[in-house]
Amino acid sequence: MNPTDILTTLQAAGRPLSDLVGVPQRGIGRLATARLLADKATRDQIVLFEPALAPFLRRIVRGVDIHPWYCEPSRYLVVLPPGWSAGADVRAEQAWEYLAQRCPPLHRHLASAATRKTCDVAWWEFPDCDLTPFAQARIVWPAASVTQRYALTDPGCLVGPGACHIPASLFLLGVLMSRLGWLAVTAMGRVGRVYRLAPEQIGRIPIPEATENERAAIEALVQRIVDLTRERVALERQFTRRLLRDFGPPGATPGARLERWWELDFAALRQAVAARFGGDIPARFREQWQAQHADAIVRRAALSDARALAEATLNARVALLYGVDPQGTMML
Numbered sequence: 001m002n003p004t005d006i007l008t009t010l011q012a013a014g015r016p017l018s019d020l021v022g023v024p025q026r027g028i029g030r031l032a033t034a035r036l037l038a039d040k041a042t043r044d045q046i047v048l049f050e051p052a053l054a055p056f057l058r059r060i061v062r063g064v065d066i067h068p069w070y071c072e073p074s075r076y077l078v079v080l081p082p083g084w085s086a087g088a089d090v091r092a093e094q095a096w097e098y099l100a101q102r103c104p105p106l107h108r109h110l111a112s113a114a115t116r117k118t119c120d121v122a123w124w125e126f127p128d129c130d131l132t133p134f135a136q137a138r139i140v141w142p143a144a145s146v147t148q149r150y151a152l153t154d155p156g157c158l159v160g161p162g163a164c165h166i167p168a169s170l171f172l173l174g175v176l177m178s179r180l181g182w183l184a185v186t187a188m189g190r191v192g193r194v195y196r197l198a199p200e201q202i203g204r205i206p207i208p209e210a211t212e213n214e215r216a217a218i219e220a221l222v223q224r225i226v227d228l229t230r231e232r233v234a235l236e237r238q239f240t241r242r243l244l245r246d247f248g249p250p251g252a253t254p255g256a257r258l259e260r261w262w263e264l265d266f267a268a269l270r271q272a273v274a275a276r277f278g279g280d281i282p283a284r285f286r287e288q289w290q291a292q293h294a295d296a297i298v299r300r301a302a303l304s305d306a307r308a309l310a311e312a313t314l315n316a317r318v319a320l321l322y323g324v325d326p327q328g329t330m331m332l
Contacts, residue, residue: 007187010180010206013322017172018203024166026143026199027061027159028077028131032123033113037075042109050103056080058133061153063142063162069177069229071140071151077158078106080125092122099124133158137168139176141202144194148182152226164199170219175207177222177311178318208321221314225307232303236262239296246285247277262300266290 018024031037038046038057047054060077085095085102096114100107110124133156140163141150152168159165166172175181184205185195210218239261240254248254257264257272264272266289274280281289316326 006180006183007206009324010184010208010322014206014208016203017166017205017207020207021166021169021172024164024199024203025159027140027161027163027165030161031077033110035110035113036078036124038078038109039075042105043076046103046105046109049105053103053106056084058131058158059154059156060158060160061140061163062160063144066140066142066149066151066163068147068149069151069226070233071153072233073153073157075160077131077160078110078124079131082122082125082127084125085122095122096124131158138165139168139173140165141176141197143198144191144196146193146195148177148185150176164197164202170222171210171215172207174218174222174314175318175321176202176205177225177314179315180318180322180324181205208318210321214317214321218314218317221310221317225310225314228303228307228310232300232307235296235300235303239293243273247273247279247281249277252277261293262297266293269293 037060043057046057056079057076058079059073060075061071061073062075065071065073065075085099096107099110113123134153135155137155138153138157138159139150140153140159143162143164150173152173153159153165185197185201188195188201188204190196236259240259243258243261244252244254255272255276258269258276261269261272269289270281270286319326
């Protein structure tokens with residue numbers, strides 16, 4: 001079955017996503033400067049100095065933060081309303097000087113961008129527009145991707161550049177993350193190796209009809225997959241933090257190899273630690289670390305196997321909703 005036939009088959013079994021939830025939306029457009037984004041450490045420094053700024057530093061989900069089944073927003077968007085720095089009637093040049101007095105940590109964070117910006121406008125303040133965080137979770141995905149990446153946000157996030165979104169629904173997330181849901185995307189074409197996931201294209205994906213029981217079964221599967229994914233990510237991060245705590249100097253980062261510690265045997269792990277941090281795991285700790293490393297690999301593999309089984313079941317249930325033989329989808 002070629003991609004056009006796949007899309008025709010799916011369209012016969014459902015209605016376009018846009019008919020069900022409205023046209024998907026893009027996140028906030030291009031920012032005046034990347035310095036309007038702050039990591040958590042910078043955000044905490046700013047708020048420690050000026051607690052009143054806390055509501056104006058809002059978690060933001062960008063395209064790069066989105067992974068299959070989960071997202072990890074790592075930045076906060078500085079959302080100062082017009083006139084916050086020094087009042088509405090003050091020239092931008094003076095407002096910039098006032099900002100240095102009112103909140104030095106924020107001024108320092110933005111300073112590197114100031115040399116590239118005109119003094120005619122307060123570029124660090126946002127114009128009058130709605131940048132209220134979503135009170136409810138959203139389904140998000142990158143505007144372009146080589147792989148399938150949909151996830152749920154936490155409540156209270158903004159959706160930023162490079163990302164698109166619709167209202168949250170476990171059922172819809174399950175359909176979009178199913179094999180047939182992705183085949184519908186691939187049938188719409190790509191540019192080079194990248195699939196364009198623009199709102200108008202995702203809005204065309206047909207969503208199958210489902211009874212209440214069928215929806216409940218898919219929602220339960222999706223919730224299990226999300227929970228397993230989060231548990232696996234937590235395990236990965238926990239082990240990486242322990243490596244940094246025990247062997248890395250202050251401020252060190254793990255690097256690509258240690259971030260994927262589960263792909264290394266213990267000898268390779270020791271080599272990666274030595275290469276990254278300048279010293280091997282001390283001999284007196286090696287037996288303990290070897291056991292802990294092996295245990296973490298086994299636990300991660302168990303979580304991965306459980307997720308793979310749940311995903312296979314999800315693919316089969318969604319295929320039945322579309323009226324497609326579940327075994328046949330494995331060959332597509």
